Amino acid sequence: MGARKKISAEKRKEALKTMYFAKLQNVPTSPRKMRLVADMVRGMEVNRALGVLKFSSKEASARVEKLLRSAIANWEQKNERKAENGELFITKIFVDGGATLKRMRPAPQGRGYRIRKRSNHVTLFVDTKSTND
Numbered sequence: 179m180g181a182r183k184k185i186s187a188e189k190r191k192e193a194l195k196t197m198y199f200a201k202l203q204n205v206p207t208s209p210r211k212m213r214l215v216a217d218m219v220r221g222m223e224v225n226r227a228l229g230v231l232k233f234s235s236k237e238a239s240a241r242v243e244k245l246l247r248s249a250i251a252n253w254e255q256k257n258e259r260k261a262e263n264g265e266l267f268i269t270k271i272f273v274d275g276g277a278t279l280k281r282m283r284p285a286p287q288g289r290g291y292r293i294r295k296r297s298n299h300v301t302l303f304v305d306t307k308s309t310n311d
Contacts, residue, residue, distance in 0.1 A: 198256060200249035202300040204276050205241055209298040212238045212273045216300065224250055224266040224304060242271075242300065249304045270303040 179187070205212065215238045219227040224246060231243035246268070254261055276297035282290040 197303060198249060198253040198305055199301060199303045200245050200252055201302075202241060202245045205238075205298050205300060206295070207238055207241075207298065208296040209273050209275045211236070212242075212298050212300060215239045215242050216271045216273050219246070219268055220271050222268055223264055224261070224268060225263060227268055242302070245300060245302050246304075249302050253304050265306055266304050267307055268302065269305045270301075272301055274299045274301075 215231070215234065215236050218234065218239075219230055219242065222230070227246060228243060231239045231246065250261055250266060253266060276299050278297070279295040281293040281295060283293050285291045
């Protein structure tokens, strides 16, 4: 690794130490379905977001709820105190496409239809409102 690349990599690692986030990778649902759930909670206070996710009928909401609890625990671990009511907010949440499994389905007259089984990666950042401004 070149010197310039190494310096920028170290800067990126240092910046991540001051951020509070959690990642969920290779979730076997399509990114489009997961983005619907991510859009529901983007920018919300974490306790309110947990309530929305708990009572949502979408299958992806259970996974995002677990991810949000992990991000809250990461914040508490780094700050060495419990999160108070109304203190933490979801600052960023984004869903990226993951690996796609390609499969074939039998079709009429000896053909085969391609099926793409998509997966996604979710990244969720939490922070207090004062540093969020």
